[in-house]
Amino acid sequence: MNNNALPASLLLVDDDTALAELLAMRLESHGYHVTVAENGNQALSILKQTAIDLVITDFKMANMDGFALNQEIKKFYTGLPVIMMTAHGSIPDAVDAMHQGFVSFLTKPIDSQLMLDVIEKTLKGKVKQQVGAEPNNFHGLLYQSEIMHQLVQQIKALANSKVNILIQGQSGSGKEVAAKAIHLASEQANGPFIAINCGAMPGHLLESELFGHTKGAFTGAVSDKQGLVQAANGGTLFLDEIGDMPLDLQVKLLRVLQEKKVRPVGSQLEQDVNIRVVSASHKDIVQAVKDNQFREDLYYRLNVVSITLPSLKERLDDIPLLATRFLHKLTNDDKQFNPQSITRLLSYDWPGNVRQLHNIVEHCIAISAGKIITEDVVAKALPDSNETHNAFIGLNEAKRQFEYDYIQKVLALSGGNVSEAAKLAQRNRSDFYKLMKKHEINND
Ligand SMILES: Nc1ncnc2c1ncn2[C@@H]1O[C@H](COP(=O)(O)OP(=O)(O)OP(=O)(O)O)[C@@H](O)[C@H]1O
Numbered sequence: 001m002n003n004n005a006l007p008a009s010l011l012l013v014d015d016d017t018a019l020a021e022l023l024a025m026r027l028e029s030h031g032y033h034v035t036v037a038e039n040g041n042q043a044l045s046i047l048k049q050t051a052i053d054l055v056i057t058d059f060k061m062a063n064m065d066g067f068a069l070n071q072e073i074k075k076f077y078t079g080l081p082v083i084m085m086t087a088h089g090s091i092p093d094a095v096d097a098m099h100q101g102f103v104s105f106l107t108k109p110i111d112s113q114l115m116l117d118v119i120e121k122t123l124k125g126k127v128k129q130q131v132g133a134e135p136n137n138f139h140g141l142l143y144q145s146e147i148m149h150q151l152v153q154q155i156k157a158l159a160n161s162k163v164n165i166l167i168q169g170q171s172g173s174g175k176e177v178a179a180k181a182i183h184l185a186s187e188q189a190n191g192p193f194i195a196i197n198c199g200a201m202p203g204h205l206l207e208s209e210l211f212g213h214t215k216g217a218f219t220g221a222v223s224d225k226q227g228l229v230q231a232a233n234g235g236t237l238f239l240d241e242i243g244d245m246p247l248d249l250q251v252k253l254l255r256v257l258q259e260k261k262v263r264p265v266g267s268q269l270e271q272d273v274n275i276r277v278v279s280a281s282h283k284d285i286v287q288a289v290k291d292n293q294f295r296e297d298l299y300y301r302l303n304v305v306s307i308t309l310p311s312l313k314e315r316l317d318d319i320p321l322l323a324t325r326f327l328h329k330l331t332n333d334d335k336q337f338n339p340q341s342i343t344r345l346l347s348y349d350w351p352g353n354v355r356q357l358h359n360i361v362e363h364c365i366a367i368s369a370g371k372i373i374t375e376d377v378v379a380k381a382l383p384d385s386n387e388t389h390n391a392f393i394g395l396n397e398a399k400r401q402f403e404y405d406y407i408q409k410v411l412a413l414s415g416g417n418v419s420e421a422a423k424l425a426q427r428n429r430s431d432f433y434k435l436m437k438k439h440e441i442n443n444d
Pocket residue numbers: 140141142143169170171172173174175176177178240280282354355358
């Protein structure tokens with residue numbers, strides 16, 4: 001449900017009125033205000049008179065089909081999200097369909113939970129119109145969402161300033177890709193971009209990796225070795241997982257940043273360096289400072305400006321683009337996601353962010369035999385999603401759900417008066433009570 005005081009207003013368009021009424025009942029029981037239209041023309045005249053937050057339309061309708069209705073809506077109500085309901089496999093190309101400007105697709109028979117998820121996410125503005133939006137690629141950072149658009153504007157403004165930047169964001173959200181983009185957009189783009197993961201090796205190794213060593217500085221130092229700080233001279237040093245850097249190395253790094261000088265392990269001589277440092281962490285560095293795990297002075301040096309990569313969950317509109325790009329990058333076959341499979345990707349939570357999406361696309365390629373990657377394939381590739389979103393429910397369950405919703409609806413219509421409700425349902429009072437009991441509906 002949306003968080004506004006007023007219930008969100010949905011327009012449901014389907015010439016199958018029985019199905020439309022059933023879906024409307026389901027949606028109303030979840031607090032939405034639903035208006036039903038039997039065809040495209042009726043939908044357009046309702047739109048003229050009523051403030052609608054979201055349209056859900058059937059694809060196959062006489063006179064004006066879902067595509068045509070969507071085109072009309074796009075002409076007059078820019079930004080009004082439209083979700084399309086389709087029979088299984090009736091739209092061949094997801095990307096083409098996405099470009100028609102639908103935010104999502106729901107496959108008939110409609111999975112109620114999936115429908116509610118998609119509606120909620122769309123209303124929260126997490127999935128926006130794809131229409132006319134050109135996919136953007138900022139030095140390898142692919143995006144389409146508004147939130148990423150703003151981030152890229154921020155990066156463009158910062159890139160040339162040479163200030164040190166701290167990138168925060170969940171694991172797999174693209175911090176390294178963003179760091180590289182900062183480098184490539186800067187005046188030092190022709191200089192080196194050197195990346196190191198500070199959490200990936202023990203402290204003494206990290207020290208020599210970063211600052212270099214002289215021959216004989218420690219057992220195993222058989223020759224002089226240049227450090228990554230020196231290698232990044234004239235360019236950008238990307239320190240990933242900076243929160244994992246041991247405290248003694250933090251002192252040394254601080255000195256490099258303050259004095260612009262570095263001294264290799266075992267050497268008496270200092271070397272001048274001119275680098276920009278971009279660092280990243282998925283840890284809360286402010287908390288690490290409070291816990292005395294991270295030096296406050298270093299934090300301020302690194303965090304002259306900070307940017308935050310949004311989680312993939314916060315930018316669902318990037319999913320169709322990223323999934324399609326990954327698919328084309330990973331396979332030479334002309335495989336495609338169908339619209340339903342994209343909708344399934346949109347309904348997942350993505351704790352592992354873009355990296356996880358990349359892995360899931362790889363998994364889908366591995367397990368899909370045909371050219372089209374279907375919803376079932378995606379469901380199999382997504383962890384733990386098999387049970388939660390079963391699009392096909394049995395007839396008995398469908399009847400049970402219908403009866404439950406029907407009883408709720410007539411009780412609501414009768415203001416809770418069971419005799420009235422029984423009359424509306426053309427049942428006698430005791431039959432109606434039995435039905436209420438069967439469905440554990442309490443009319444208190
Ligand atoms: N916007 C994007 N466009 C294209 N590819 C992306 C994007 N964001 C992330 N990726 C891809 O997702 C994967 C993870 O990205 P990256 O390594 O930058 O994440 P991270 O936030 O640095 O992760 P970690 O915190 O684990 O180091 C990589 O394969 C990267 O290429």
